[in-house]
Amino acid sequence: MxxxxxxxxxxxxxxxxxxxxxxxxxxxxxxxxxxxxxxxKSKQITYELRSGKRAQFALMSQHQVLISLNKQYLSEWRDDSDRHLKLHPLTASLEFQKVDIDSLLYILDTNDPDLLNEVMVAQQSFQTAMGVLEKRNKYHTDFQQRAAKIGDAALDKATVAILGDMTNHLYTTYEDALRLNKEAAKKLEIYLKDYVSLKKSIHRKFSKRKTLRYEEK
Structure with missing residues (x-):
């Protein structure tokens, strides 16, 4: 006591x-x-912004593939009634980036959670179009090999019907992929602009402190 x-x-x-x-x-x-x-918080925003920019780059990469595919391959025969026969297999390799969906899961906690689903659907649509293209290439190549052996007999009704369906499906999936890619990329661009504004506000807040200066890079 x-x-x-x-x-x-x-x-x-x-x-x-x-x-x-x-x-x-x-x-x-x-x-x-x-x-x-x-x-x-600033570190979190920086990570999320970088993840968003990587996703944006991947969507742009896929967009360029679609544009090149149309310009160099699809557009010439789009309105031709015999496009299923004139559209020969594509031999060029198509390189593209993929969106890392897991790195964008934080979007689910934002004011626009549907954006993540739109980006995912856009990528799935793109992959579907690439898958249809690959299958059609293989089928048409097999048809050409049969035609080289047995001539016109290779072009039976079943083959014509299958080539027609595959070709129509290719054009349809291409159009869907391009449309969904543009929509997702536009919404992601707007989303990232808002995030850049938030990051700059935090940068200004930290810059006023004398103990530590946070510089945006």
Missing amino acids: EVLNDIACFVSERWNEIWPVFLAIFFGAWSALQFQKSWE
């Missing part, structure tokens, strides 16, 4: 000297906590 009394007397006598120290410690700890929260 004597020790407690001594401490109480000491504090009472020196209160005017001690309370500013306690206050400084409290506000210092509070400021450090708020700073840490803001710093962690």
Whole structure:
């Protein structure tokens, strides 16, 4: 008890000297906590922005493939009634990037959660078109090999019907893929612009602090 009394007397006598120290410690700890929260938030935003930009790049890559496919392959025979025969197998290799859907899961917690589904559907539609193209290439190549052996007999009704269905399906899936790609890319562009604004606001907030300067790169 004597020790407690001594401490109480000491504090009472020196209160005017001690309370500013306690206050400084409290506000210092509070400021450090708020700073840490803001710093962690800025790191999260930076990660999410980079993930969004990678997704945007992948969609652009897929878009370029679709444009090249149309310009160099599909457009010439689009309105031709015999396009199923004149559209020969595509021999060029098509390179493209894929969207990392898992890296965009944070979008589900934003004001536009449907954006993630639209990006995913756009990529699936693109992959469907590429799959149809690959199957048609293989079937047409097999047909050409049969024709080289047995001549016109290779072009029976069943073959003509299958080539016709595959060709029609290719044009349809191409159009769907291009449309969905444009829609998803546009919405993602708007979304990223909003995120850039948020990142810049955090950059300005950190730049005002003298203890640590957060520079946007």
